[in-house]
Amino acid sequence: MLVPGRRRDVDALLAWGRRPSALRVERLARRWDLPVWHLEDGLLRSLAKGRNHPPLALLVDELGVHFDATAPSRMEQLIAAPITAAEADRARALGMLWREQRLSKVNPPAEAAAPQDPFVLVVDQSAGDRSIALGLADASCFQQMLQAALDEHPDCTVVLKVHPDVISGRARGHFNARDLAEPRVRLSADGGHPAQLLERARAVYVVTSQMGFEALLWGRPVHCFGVPFYSGWGLTHDRCKAPVRRRQRASLEALVHAALVGACRCIDPHRHQPCSMETLMRAIGLQRRLQAQQPRRCVAYGFTPWKQRNLRRFLAGSQLRFRAPWRRIPQGVDAVVVWGRRAKPRLLEAAARRQLPVVQVEDGFLRSVGLGADLVDPVSWxxxxxxxxxxxxRPSDLETRLATGQWTPAQQQRAAALRQRLVEEAITKYNLQAEPWIRPVGQRRVVLVIGQVESDASIRYGAPGLRSNRALLAAVRAAEPEAYLVYKPHPDVVAGLCRAGAGEDDAAELCDAVLPQGSIQQLFTQIDALHVLTSLAGFEALLRGLEVHCWGLPFYAGWGLTHDRERCDRRQRQLSLDELVHAALIDYPRYVSRDSGWFITPEQAIDELVAWRAAPPQRRTLVQALFRHWGRLRRR
Structure with a gap:
């Protein structure tokens, strides 16, 4: 605002709400004869507040500010304007999506607990909030609101929701100890998300809080003791007279469309580009759901610095502490986190004594472009x-889901589309590129045998019979004596990052071809069948409609989709391929964007993997190079 003269390339000035700085902008605009566009946080702002959580939606208003009832605003005009049938349909769908995703302006994972007995909700605000005075209210309105809630609902508990800024000590509220001494008043002061309270309240009382708008989305009666943007249209019970500009009635659809579409601009948190409100709602809803599923306070054992960084991404929202494997479990934690089956028995016993759950993390099935052993960051765990x-x-979350889950036709259609996309884009776990291999002319049946790292935990805990690559090759040769056998060793063994199995270097004696550099996704197009111990390649082959033989018990065996040599008594159910895909690729893993660090859907993960694979290859970092060199030395 210290510009001495008007710039010729400026068409408008931007101001934030009704702050003092906005008044200075307005004075400058009058001097320069320029319009002022006022910005404010959108009604769906972010996951949390603070510098690390900038707004992902903004209200843009060239007339005024939506919470200022003393003057017209674009929001007000949009609410009053007629809407089309398509806009009304979209508004209804937005309201449903808001409820499904359980959203609010700011979206922490934990929800404020609602009482079991009938209650009404009274919403406090920060003292000095400009929306109070500009909403034609004052501090006395809060006392009137609380008393009205008590008088009008004599048989109900009155839940008083305290503003998060009051809880954090950054602001004062409007109620004192005497107000809270009323026996029927119950304080909600944990800073939790309001969805459960709004979902179950018999009525909601506000002065000018946005929570009144959210209550309308939940279908709750709303009593307004000020004039927020959503009052005065016949949708609320108003105790304060609205301006004459709002004497006409408006539909809830018109209000929702104006507030969430017409006056709002949204940014995609992953691509950092403009997006629809629906896209933003789903993105924030996904963060809330996944963060709510995880323990709040975790202690993690045995994670390298590289894995610690990634664990923070995949358990975003949890408080993490890291300990060496021999350290005791500290007090004040809700869960112990370990990598796969690497936890020491002593640690597991200590967790059991404390009745603490043990959470195991592992690589997901659509992992990266490059090997984890090369310290390539994962997209999925x-x-x-x-x-x-x-x-x-033992059971796992995935096995339990496969054994008990139910999937709607729409969910199965989503799984089918996901499977088709994976095949079309040739996506696999590591997405390694190699020269194509063409099956020999004249061979009636070509069979691929997949090698694994023999020290891998999946063999130790998932292969009760055969446990070596050479034994697998010998068994397949005996089972398919006339087939053309192709053996593909594990990429980590080929790269020198893991040891070959006993006798694996002589694999050529038992097969017709050894392909150390073959691309697994390209090989799928050249073969008739696949044999594995427990390799994920069997699952990837199922996605492509190939015949799969399992000599161990990988997660996808035992459901009627594979030819199994072993049996698991817990797996008695027959599944369709799309049910397996939904459980394994949609329900079970977590996907984190390499760009935003936010949780994403598997469809978005495929987009990122495709772009990653198409990008020019990056040179290894010094840490990656040293790790690869050290890995080779250790395995000599």
């Missing part, structure tokens, strides 16, 4: 509260 998917000796 799994977080399992029962076991881990490759451990057939």
């Amino acid at each position: 799994v977080v399992d509260h029962q076991g881990v998917y490759y451990d057939a000796t």
